[in-house]
């Protein structure tokens with residue numbers, strides 16, 4: 001079976017993780033922690049990176065640190081992984097779902113404007129499948145309405161608009177290092193920010209909100225959202241290779257494009273930005289959800305795995321609300337095709353052949 005995703009683990013990862021284990025620094029204190037945070041901040045082009053246990057708690061920690069909670073509304077895209085909505089709900093705030101742009105699959109600034117209310121406190125754009133959301137316009141909306149911007153950059157390590165990388169536009173950005181993301185720490189995440197005060201507050205809340213001066217004195221409810229030195233060792237090894245990973249992913253996408261676009265398949269968008277290829281996307285206009293799922297079944301028979309686009313948040317039982325037409329339509333007709341470092345040309349060609357057969361092109 002050709003998987004949709006597979007982490008790239010080399011002797012470097014094995015040797016750094018082994019070194020971390022041998023050092024006995026297995027919890028959240030240790031040299032790899034600091035190294036990982038510094039390397040990741042440098043990679044993004046940002047002052048601070050705060051490592052956390054995973055991307056979902058990173059989103060939650062960012063919301064809490066910025067004072068967003070009960071009584072507040074946070075505008076997020078309808079088409080995203082459920083973690084974006086769940087982090088808002090867990091904070092006590094209400095996620096409000098905006099439709100996405102047909103051309104980028106990311107949150108539509110015009111839809112954000114229509115959803116603003118006196119309770120709106122924040123916008124949480126998602127750089128879906130590696131394509132940056134329209135940050136210039138989103139930042140302008142935020143500025144003129146006094147809103148916080150938290151970027152969900154879990155799928156977009158290294159993506160940029162001009163020279164500015166994702167995760168550095170808003171008050172903060174949140175990344176995931178889950179096993180299928182562009183770099184992995186097993187489970188893990190990081191919050192990036194240029195704000196010194198926010199950096200201090202994130203670190204404080206990450207560690208049970210313990211006083212810096214008086215041990216075991218806590219003045220508010222904090223969390224244990226720490227990453228471990230073992231995970232950070234894996235992350236350091238991955239960060240040493242991230243440029244090669246991004247190049248390899250770009251080459252994989254090029255080959256997919258050459259095979260699929262002539263057959264009328266829409267691959268990953270590129271609109272006024274420098275996206276990265278987290279997952280190859282293939283949208284087949286006019287396909288129904290049933291048709292799409294049947295095609296995925298046919299591919300599986302041929303030992304090729306694939307994934308459907310996310311369900312829109314407004315379709316899920318706990319968030320059921322008004323249909324957002326673009327998100328709903330993309331969700332029905334979108335596939336993610338196998339994308340991983342080390343994928344061979346023959347594998348890509350086989351995936352394309354089986355995919356085109358399955359969708360009747």
Ligand SMILES: *Cc1c(COP(=O)(O)O)cnc(C)c1O
Nearest residue numbers: 054055056081083154176177178
């Ligand atoms: C993966 C992902 C997350 C959550 O990251 P975890 O590390 O798995 O908790 C959040 N948002 C988006 C868009 C993601 O793809």
